[in-house]
Amino acid sequence: MITQADFHPAFWLRGSHVQTILPNLLRPRHSIPLRRERMELPDGDFLDLDWAPNVDGPLVILFHGLEGSSRSPYAAGLMHRLHDQGFQALTMHFRGCGGEPNRLPRSYFAGDTGDMAWVVEQLTRRFPERPVAAIGVSLGGNALLKWLGETGNASPLTAAVAISVPFDLDKAARRMEKGLSRVYQGYLVGRLKRSTQAKCSRMVLPIDCDSLSGLRTFREFDDAVTARLHGFKDVDDYYGHCSCRQYLRGIQVPTLILHAMDDPFMTPDVIPTEAELSSSVNLELARHGGHVGFVEGRGSYWLERRVPHWLQGSLAAGA
The missing domain is CATH 3.40.50.1820 (Alpha/Beta hydrolase fold, catalytic domain)
Structure with a gap:
């Protein structure tokens, strides 16, 4: 309802x-x-x-x-x-x-x-x-x-x-790449990158730690980091399996x-x-x-x- x-x-x-x-x-x-x-x-x-x-x-x-x-x-x-x-x-x-x-x-x-x-x-x-x-x-x-x-x-x-x-994670991520929403994206992706970089300094991760500084969007970060750390093929596989809309x-x-x-x-x-x-x-x-x-x-x-x-x-x- x-x-x-x-x-x-x-x-x-x-x-x-x-x-x-x-x-x-x-x-x-x-x-x-x-x-x-x-x-x-x-x-x-x-x-x-x-x-x-x-x-x-x-x-x-x-x-x-x-x-x-x-x-x-x-x-x-x-x-x-x-x-x-x-x-x-x-x-x-x-x-x-x-x-x-x-x-x-x-x-x-x-x-x-x-x-x-x-x-x-x-x-x-x-x-x-x-x-x-x-x-x-x-x-x-x-x-x-x-x-x-x-x-x-x-x-x-x-x-x-x-x-x-x-x-819908994909649509939400794409929205964050437009207008003033890019400010929120920049802030949150920046925090995610910093915490990931700190983890890279403590242990070996199955990601390219040297590429973190070049990630600017949620889609880029989730493709290079989130998906790889949690067993997904890529960002589209991650968003496709994890968006809650299909489970409601x-x-x-x-x-x-x-x-x-x-x-x-x-x-x-x-x-x-x-x-x-x-x-x-x-x-x-x-x-x-x-x-x-x-x-x-x-x-x-x-x-x-x-x-x-x-x-x-x-x-x-x-x-």
């Missing part, structure tokens, strides 16, 4: 770039104290979880976006609000995103569902009496929706929310997707049609909102109201 979101920004906040950039400038990065837990993975690597203060409510796991972390303003804001609403919130850092480089040559990618599946399995064993929900943001949202579609009725999650998802019909868990039509990280034609959604998915579209923005006004963030409210209703219905 596709419905119109009830997000209404102040008149001076309707620009997509204002919506995208302003929250990163204004929101605090540390809103509640977090407890770090390191989980050792079966392949010898590790993941870091950041836990909000303990409460007895349902578990809600946040999967961050590209080069994000629990320090990202959207994550800090959501974690704080979820905690206030009685949820046990935590952020799972993808490999290498918790502030310390991971041990293996591989990193993380937009279709990286194995680690989230493993973490959820560990948590459901640890807390068998608690329902578990998940929130995926941008790249993390793509991976979450892909996993939900892959697992169908077998998903261990009770509910899920995905925010500002690049449903398989989702059987109550799922809310929040998306803005003016998201500068992608064009409107990446948004799935109603026929591509399962009956368990509600896609709420807003005319404005940018990429993970949705700022209503000074100090007012729609995501921090909408997401906990929907989770409360969904988890109560599934209890």
Whole structure:
């Protein structure tokens, strides 16, 4: 089902770039104290979880976006609000995103569902009496929706929310090569190159480390680095297998997707049609909102109201 979101920004906040950039400038990065837990993975690597203060409510796991972390303003804001609403919130850092480089040559990618599946399995064993929900943001949202579609009725999650998802990775990458979106691309690709170059100095990687400086776009980086590190033939093979749009019909868990039509990280034609959604998915579209923005006004963030409210209703219905 596709419905119109009830997000209404102040008149001076309707620009997509204002919506995208302003929250990163204004929101605090540390809103509640977090407890770090390191989980050792079966392949010898590790993941870091950041836990909000303990409460007895349902578990809600946040999967961050590209080069994000629990320090990202959207994550800090959501974690704080979820905690206030009685949820046990935590952020799972993808490999290498918790502030310390991971041990293996591989990193993380937009279709990286194995680690989230493993973490959820560990948590459901640890807390068998608690329902578990998940929130995926941008790249993390793509991976979450892909996993939900892959697992169908077998998903261990009770509910899920995905925010500002690049449903079609190829189209999203090409959008980032145009207009002001190139600024975001330059910033993010620069961060990816720096972290990869640092890894090249510590271990042997199956990539051409000398070519990193010449990579300018997401497609170039994903072809030379992401695809090679994670077993894909090339960038088209990677994008083709990992774009979540093709998995949406398989989702059987109550799922809310929040998306803005003016998201500068992608064009409107990446948004799935109603026929591509399962009956368990509600896609709420807003005319404005940018990429993970949705700022209503000074100090007012729609995501921090909408997401906990929907989770409360969904988890109560599934209890």
